[in-house]
Structure formats: C-alpha cells, structure tokens
Amino acid sequence: MRLFVEYLITDPLYFFSWILALTFSITFHEFSHAAAAFRLGDDTAARRGHLSFNPLVQMGASSIAMMLLVGIAWGCVPVNAHRLRSVRAHAVVALAGPVTNLLLCALFGIMAGGVARLEVSVALPALETARYFLMLAAGVNGILLLLNLLPLPMLDGWTALSVFWPRLRHLPARTAQTVSILGVLLIFFSPAGNLVWGGGLRLATFFVSLLYPA
Numbered sequence: 001m002r003l004f005v006e007y008l009i010t011d012p013l014y015f016f017s018w019i020l021a022l023t024f025s026i027t028f029h030e031f032s033h034a035a036a037a038f039r040l041g042d043d044t045a046a047r048r049g050h051l052s053f054n055p056l057v058q059m060g061a062s063s064i065a066m067m068l069l070v071g072i073a074w075g076c077v078p079v080n081a082h083r084l085r086s087v088r089a090h091a092v093v094a095l096a097g098p099v100t101n102l103l104l105c106a107l108f109g110i111m112a113g114g115v116a117r118l119e120v121s122v123a124l125p126a127l128e129t130a131r132y133f134l135m136l137a138a139g140v141n142g143i144l145l146l147l148n149l150l151p152l153p154m155l156d157g158w159t160a161l162s163v164f165w166p167r168l169r170h171l172p173a174r175t176a177q178t179v180s181i182l183g184v185l186l187i188f189f190s191p192a193g194n195l196v197w198g199g200g201l202r203l204a205t206f207f208v209s210l211l212y213p214a
Contacts, residue, residue: 003069004018004070004071004072005068005069014136017133017136017137018071018136018140019067019068020133020137021133021136021141022073022140023055023059023064024137025137025140025144026055026058026059026063026073026074026075026144027053027054027055027059027075028100028104029144029148030058030059030075030076031050031051031052031053031058031100032096032097032099032100033045033050033093033094034046034050035051036092036093037084038051040084040092040093041083041085041089042079042080042081042083042084043083044078045077045078045079048078050077058075059075060076087163090159091159094156094157094160095156095160097148097156098145098148098149098156098157101141101142101144101148102145104137104138104141105138105139105141105142105200105203105204105207106207108135108137108204109134109138109203109205109208109210110211112131112134112135112138112207112208113208113209113210113211114211114212115130115131116208116212117211138207139200139201140200141200141204142199142200142202142203143197143200143201146195146199146200147187150183150187150196152179152180152183152184153177153179154176
C-alpha cells in the first residue's frame, strides 16, 4: 500500500490538487462552524481565532502533516453549546459545515462543467488542468459532505442528531470512542465506504453535468 506522499513524485498534479482542494474545503468548513456559532451567541471559536481562513488555525499542524503523508486531514472548532441562543442552534452550527461543502461541491462542479464546455472549442493545456482541479475539488467536497453527515461521534451528523435525541449527548466517552473507531474502519475498509466515496463523486458529477452533460 503506497503512501499518499509518494504521489509528489509519481503524480505531482494529483498530489498538489488534492492538498489544495482538501485544505481549502476543510478551512471553509470549519470557518462556517465558527461563523454560525458567533452569529448564534457563542464567541468561543471567535476568541480563539477561528473566524479566519488560516489552515494552521482551522486544521492544526498535526492534521496538515497527516494530510501530506497519507492524504487525510481534519479540522476542529470549539463550540460551547451552553452559550448558544437555543438548543436547536447547536444543530444549525453543526450543519453549517456540511452545507458549506454542498455549496462548494456545486460551485466547483458547475465551474468544471463550464470549463469542459469551453474545451470543446478551445484546446489549451491550462483548461485541461483547471478542469482536472475543479472536478477533483467538487469530488472532495461531495465526500466531505456525506462523511460529516454520518451519525458518528465527533462528526457533524452526530452533533445535529443529538440535539433532537438528547440521550446521545450522555453516551459514555469510551462507548463513543468505540463507535467512532468502528465507523471509521467500516468507511475505509469495507464496501460500506463506497456510499460515502461513490456518493460524493456522483454528487460532484451531477453538478458537472448541469453545464456539460455526459
């Protein structure tokens, strides 16, 4: 099994496109959480510098290092649910990130479709590179959308669900950790993961097809 960092040598376009798309998407995802929390009464993230587009703040050094090595990264924004204006506001904050990924998936996908249409009449290497990046970025956001909506502890889907099913908030830490580990294993090492990866890519393809039907 090859490490992601090996693509720096074997396929630098893929390596840098993935890094740029993932960094951009996670940064915007986390910023959206912070902005939503701030508007709904909790300034915890704002006071810690998360109302910014700085990847070092939104992702952290360990996440960025892991991304460069294996191509996987994450972000984290502190939210104090007790400072929000209502209980349901926590669900809004949680869903702000996935909604951002949906919008970015649509934006990148439609842009990729537009570039693909342009390529029909104008053959330029720069257009091919742009289309490649935009399609990859759309796919990244489609995957992040579905991944974060999964009802697993530490993911946005779990947080939103716990607002309407309060018992989830009282799940013992060890149980939550076990559920998370099993969920991650299923996503990465079983056919169930295709629902996330394949579903995210199909969503991206849908947006591309709005301007460039296959």
